[in-house]
Every structure is written in structure tokens, then in C-alpha cells.
Amino acid sequence: MSELRLVVNGEERRVPGPATLLDLLAHLSLDPRTVVVELNREIVRRPRLGETTLAEGDSVELVHFVGGG
Amino acid sequence: MTTTLAPAELVDTPLAIGGRTFRSRLMVGTGKYRTNQEMVQAIEASGAEIVTVAVRRVDLDRTREEGVLHHLSPERYFLLANTAGCYTADEAVRYARLAREAGFNDFVKLEVIGDRETLLPDTAGLLAATRELVKDGFTVLAYTSDDLVTALRLEEAGCAAVMPLASPIGSGLGLLNPYGIRTIKRRLGVPVIVDAGVGTASDACLTMEQGVDGILMNTALAEARDPIMMAWAMRHAVDAGRAAYLAGRMPRREVAVPSTPDRGMLG
Numbered sequence: 001m002s003e004l005r006l007v008v009n010g011e012e013r014r015v016p017g018p019a020t021l022l023d024l025l026a027h028l029s030l031d032p033r034t035v036v037v038e039l040n041r042e043i044v045r046r047p048r049l050g051e052t053t054l055a056e057g058d059s060v061e062l063v064h065f066v067g068g069g
Numbered sequence: 070m071t072t073t074l075a076p077a078e079l080v081d082t083p084l085a086i087g088g089r090t091f092r093s094r095l096m097v098g099t100g101k102y103r104t105n106q107e108m109v110q111a112i113e114a115s116g117a118e119i120v121t122v123a124v125r126r127v128d129l130d131r132t133r134e135e136g137v138l139h140h141l142s143p144e145r146y147f148l149l150a151n152t153a154g155c156y157t158a159d160e161a162v163r164y165a166r167l168a169r170e171a172g173f174n175d176f177v178k179l180e181v182i183g184d185r186e187t188l189l190p191d192t193a194g195l196l197a198a199t200r201e202l203v204k205d206g207f208t209v210l211a212y213t214s215d216d217l218v219t220a221l222r223l224e225e226a227g228c229a230a231v232m233p234l235a236s237p238i239g240s241g242l243g244l245l246n247p248y249g250i251r252t253i254k255r256r257l258g259v260p261v262i263v264d265a266g267v268g269t270a271s272d273a274c275l276t277m278e279q280g281v282d283g284i285l286m287n288t289a290l291a292e293a294r295d296p297i298m299m300a301w302a303m304r305h306a307v308d309a310g311r312a313a314y315l316a317g318r319m320p321r322r323e324v325a326v327p328s329t330p331d332r333g334m335l336g
Contacts, residue, residue, distance in 0.1 A: 062129070063125060064138070065124065066137050068151050
């Protein structure tokens with residue numbers, strides 16, 4: 001089992017690899033229905049999370065709705 | 070039969086934006102409340118159907134709280150995502166696309182801020198982002214200044230609604246330019262929703278009396294001593310202002326005109 005170095009929400013993180021985006025969400029205990037995912041600045045739609053494999057150095061943004069005006 | 074007093078909702082048409090209709094002309098934000106419970110109760114008391122939310126990174130360490138949808142049901146409220154905090158058109162477009170991906174609707178309250186002190190909009194960036202998002206199928210509600218020409222250009226660019234400010238975001242200074250807002254309303258075909266600056270109920274009432282289609286507010290509720298009571302007040306102020314606009318005010322005169330007849334006075 002190798003390790004992947006990613007930048008998730010601006011912070012460097014090491015996760016077990018190989019991994020898909022869905023694996024990453026599971027690793028972070030996030031429900032895929034409650035987050036929107038951007039991989040290297042491109043949105044990855046929910047149905048594709050399980051088939052999108054992460055690569056060393058990938059930048060991932062995980063966002064959701066918060067309070068705002 | 071005499072005409073009886075009718076609440077505004079009985080004689081008014083619903084507010085239509087981008088093919089959707091809404092009964093309430095008051096829209097509220099979800100930021101800055103002291104507690105989530107207070108937010109939920111205030112929003113309920115406001116009668117609002119449209120509530121704004123923002124797109125931010127998930128807190129991966131869970132040291133802060135859950136997303137706002139943990140407290141507000143997307144089935145009950147129409148979620149209007151904003152692009153608050155964005156300073157360029159590209160950034161705002163990126164946030165809008167992320168918001169749409171959340172899967173609720175294609176509406177966006179577009180903000181492109183141009184100045185950190187006043188949070189006044191960058192109108193050139195706003196127009197550029199509007200064109201991009203309209204092309205991409207978004208229903209754009211653009212937060213803008215009280216400048217008529219910018220509002221006209223935003224409408225030409227395909228905005229579903231234009232949202233001029235009453236005064237700067239979070240300032241509570243009330244309606245600074247009634248003439249500007251009235252003029253924008255008179256000249257635009259799309260709905261005009263005043264966004265930002267309302268401080269208390271009289272501000273909301275006065276704003277609605279200009280004939281605008283609605284108001285969006287956040288801080289006036291969140292920072293009131295009692296947000297729930299202020300939400301109630303705002304709801305009624307918006308209804309009162311709307312009804313007064315529809316009723317048509319009497320002319321202003323420089324001289325008094327007696328309300329009581331002179332005829333029949335004792336000789």
C-alpha cells in the first residue's frame with residue numbers, strides 16, 4: 001500500500017493509495033451527498049467520484065453551504 | 070358595496086424570478102446569527118421563502134460546526150447561493166459553479182466585490198461574470214450599486230433580477246438613495262430586489278414604498294437584540310411598504326389642507 005500526498009482544502013494530507021475521490025471522502029468521514037468536489041480546479045460530479053483516481057500532488061477542494069447573506 | 074382593506078397578498082401578484090414564483094417579498098440571509106436555533110426561528114418568523122447561503126470549504130477537522138443545511142431544510146426553503154467574498158469575475162464564476170453542483174437550483178446571487186472597506190461591487194467584474202454565467206445557463210441575481218446604467222447593463226446581459234444596495238453590506242444605514250432605487254425600478258423590466266443596508270423595519274418599509282419587488286437582508290436580523298422579533302417586524306414592514314406602494318400615496322404639499330370642513334362652523 002503506497003501513500004498519496006494531496007493538497008486538500010489548502011492543506012497537505014497523506015492518504016492511503018491508490019484511492020479514488022470517493023475513497024478520500026470515506027477516509028475523511030464525509031458523506032458524498034453533502035459536499036461538492038473540485039479536483040485540480042475542475043468540478044467532479046457525484047456519480048464520477050468513485051471512478052476518479054487520485055494522483056500524487058492532486059489538489060482537492062471539498063466545499064459545502066454555510067451561513068451567508 | 071364598499072371596498073374593504075385587503076392585505077397586500079390578496080391584491081398583489083406573486084414575485085416571479087427566473088420562471089419561479091414566490092409569495093414572500095422578503096429574502097433573508099443565514100450568516101452571523103448568535104446561534105443556529107435563533108437563525109432558524111428568525112427565518113421562520115420572517116416568512117421568507119428564499120434564503121441565501123454561501124459556499125465555503127468543509128472544515129476537515131470538525132472543530133467548527135456543520136454546514137447550514139444541517140439546520141435548514143432545502144425542501145422548505147429555496148436556497149439562493151451567493152458568491153460573497155469573491156473579488157474577481159473568475160472567482161465568482163468558480164463559486165457559482167460549485168454552488169450549482171450542490172444540486173438544488175441554478176440560481177446564484179452574484180457578488181463581485183471591488184473594495185474591502187465598503188464591500189461595494191466591482192461593476193465591470195460583475196458584468197463579465199454575469200455574461201459568463203448566463204451563457205452557462207445560470208439564473209443570475211446580481212448584487213450591484215444604486216447606479217442606473219450598471220443596472221441597465223446587467224439586465225441587457227441577461228440577469229433574472231437586479232439587486233441594488235440600500236447602503237453598504239452590514240452597515241444598517243438604511244435607504245441612502247431612494248431616487249436611485251426608484252429610477253432603477255422604473256427603468257428595468259426584470260425584478261429589482263434591494264439587497265443590503267436595511268437596518269430596521271422603517272428602512273424596509275421605505276424601501277418597499279419605492280416600488281421595488283423585494284428586499285434581501287441578513288445583518289438587520291442577525292444583529293438585532295432579538296432577531297426573531299425583528300424578523301416579525303421586517304415581515305410586516307415589507308408587507309406594509311408593498312401595500313402602501315400599491316395603494317398609492319397622497320401628493321406632498323407645501324401648505325396645509327384642512328381635513329375637517331369649514332362649513333357648519335358657528336357664526
